[in-house]
Amino acid sequence: MIDSVQRDSSLLVHFTLKLADGSTAESTRNNGKPALFCLGDGSLSEGLENQLIGLKVGDKHAFALESEDAFGGISPDLIQYFSRRDFMQAGEPEVGAIMLFSGMDGNEMPGVIREISGDSITVDFNHPLAGQTIHFDVEVLEINPVLEAANADPVG
Template sequence: MTDSVQRDSAVLVHFTLKLADGSTAESTRDNGKPALFSLGDGSLSEQLEDELLGLHPGDKKAFSLQPEAAFGSASPDLVQYFSRRDFTQAGEPELGAIMLFSGMDGNEMPGVIRGISGDSITVDFNHPLAGQVIHFDVEVLEIDPVREARNANPVG
């Protein structure tokens, strides 16, 4: 049992993500629902986890991460071009709209409509925040040592 964030902690946090222009990209405070991060499970970048290590419940921290440490760099390979006839069932796409596409593996993936020109529609499958420096404002609400105990002593 620990009172600070460790490499294998589950951490309940409120966070706000801001872009370089100061606009808010996402905030758990807006909907009043904090997020649960599980360090060490691969869902967070190593740099983000490093920023959380050692924090205690009630601690607040502001920091910035470069694109590679946040949502990745934008890849031109993830921008694809479709024919307008590919959208006959989905309807006329709108610039900036996020649509779900079926991948070759059958999984759905979101794509943003970036361009519409004649019969060509440009879809960007990069994360919407890829390629951007992200400014984090994090408040640790709770550290969940019960999760660590559950993993160490499986029931059943």
């Protein structure tokens, strides 16, 4: 049994993400449901994974990551401009609203309405936390947890 987080570990954690102003962006403690992180699968930034490696069950770790190591910087390429006509079926958008858009590949992607100016609507497809320093508070609950779906023991 592995007693510390490795580069290919799965781990069950409680976490809280706070912004520079101290406001909470997300927390698993609010709903009481821990999150499953899988290191090495590309879903977490390298900076975040590096902070988790070596932690043990029960460890609590608080740290901050600059935007590049957290959710990335803001990419101007992900800010798009639409005509108000493009929203006729969806209804009148509001600044700050998150809407789903169909990408060229047919997948849906969320975009935040940033500005409405005359006939032009600015939509930001960057991650909502992109460009921000994020303060993490992580508690490791389990390392390589046995998942319900993988609970079948082979009979030999």
